[in-house]
Amino acid sequence: MTDSAISIKNVSKQFGDTVVLRDINLEVPKGQVSCLIGPSGSGKSTLLRCMAFLEQANAGTILIEGEPVGFVDGPNGRRRQTAAELRRARSKIGMVFQQFNLWPHMTALGNVSASLRRVRKMSKAEAEAIAMRQLEKVDLKERAHHYPSQLSGGQQQRVAIARALALDPTIMLFDEPTSALDPELTGEVLNVMRTLADEGMTMVVVTHEIGFAASVGNKVCFLDHGKLLFHDTPEKVFAAPRNPRLEQFLDTYLDRGAFLVQ
Amino acid sequence: MTWYLFQLLLQASLMTIFVSVLSIFAGLGFAVLLSAMRMSGNRVLFGGAGLFISFFRGVPLLVQLLLIFNLLPVIGITLPSLATAIIGLSLSTAAYQAENLRGGFEGVPIGLVESAEMAGFSRLQTFIYIRTPIALRMTFPALVNEAILILKASSLVSVVGLVELTKMAQNLAASTYQPLPIFASAGLIYLVINLIVAFAARRAEDALPGLPAK
Ligand SMILES: Nc1ncnc2c1ncn2[C@@H]1O[C@H](COP(=O)(O)OP(=O)(O)O)[C@@H](O)[C@H]1O
Ligand SMILES: [Mg+2]
16 A cells, blocks of 8 residues: 555546546645645646545546545446445545635534534533644634634634544645635644644645745645646745746746735 | 403413414424425425425415314314414414525535535534524524514414414403404504514524624
8 A cells, every 4th residue: 555645546527518637646645745836727626625525526536545535446336435435534634625614603612523522422521622622722722612703814714724623634635724814814824734734744735825835845736727737845846947837827926926025 | 441351361462472482483493394305305305395385385374274274173183273273383384484494595605514524524414503503594584574474473373263362352352342442452462572572583683693704
């Protein structure tokens, strides 16, 4: 067996006639941070969502720690996993969305403890004790009894990270976790993610934070028009981009960076 | 019009409140079940729920009550008029509440459902713990509106022999020959009850935490 946390083989995806992912092959090593970058509409979210089977790939296989997610090969060919099989395959994954997606009718503590109570069938007290520790990790213990509407965007996203961590996933998927935030709030979220990376969590991060990708990422994947054009260490990708599309993409960021400095 | 007569009306209004409250909550529970049937992806359940809703929204409540009242004995069920009244009212309100809730369920952002899936919730758990509470909150004003309509519509259950506020007023008017003050008092009692409900609902709405952001 490989040492890959996620193994993506020949994955293609189309919405109707629009081809969104073209024959993607990618191994996400355990304990590493892989950053997905690329222009808007290049298929980053779709690829991440395929890993969690929130989208169904039209072709190819996706293995999470060697186990198939979404489809299994049976005696009569490929079949969809049952709901229970899918839940089991997904249980290793925690997902963080761009829009946080916190449940508005539950407090921060309620959001983090819900899966422990409903899925793990823990008592309320037991679940909340664990949830409180997760909230402490993201520095939000004092906000435990606040509702999402009473929290800043950065705080909401940190609650969402705590919620995703509650069931002890081994892999965390992030879809542009700071894109919906005011610029001054991105730091607190990126810091939590950095700590998580330091603890050895396997992470796949779709991001436009080139600085984060460069300093925290072990690998950077560049997606363009549904193709994985480049997949290498941040040094190789950012210091000496060889690919014209990648160069062009990075230039737009450097331009913007230069503009912001002035 | 004496204090004694007014007390009789007040006592009868307790029956109105009892029947209405029970019907409203039973109806709401049934409406959630109808919503689940419509969202189940099963064509038989979907069709059944649709038929039920069309029937109870299309036939006047008075006719429904008379139908149930006369149908039950024919199929060998004898129920006290209180039970008949509650069944009639709750089935009727369930159809309207299900229609109200439809918009709420459709308005639950898909991301909230996906995050529940990723947290390991089954479809049923997602329905119970995520979709339903959010749909109820989003449609709360419409649900309260329907509750007030039911309080008023409960005046119709006198046709199945239940003595509630309206029936008591009719009885007293007939025996005292003072219809005007008696019906005016009954109307006043309905008005006060509904004003209290509306006030309580507004307070509750303010206290309900978090609707999903637009
Ligand atoms: N549910 C969908 N239905 C149809 N087209 C979609 C859907 N989701 C994404 N797309 C299309 O797929 C392409 C890639 O989208 P996405 O993966 O969200 O890109 P990115 O995250 O890189 O911005 C876009 O052209 C988008 O319009
Ligand atoms: Mg995206």
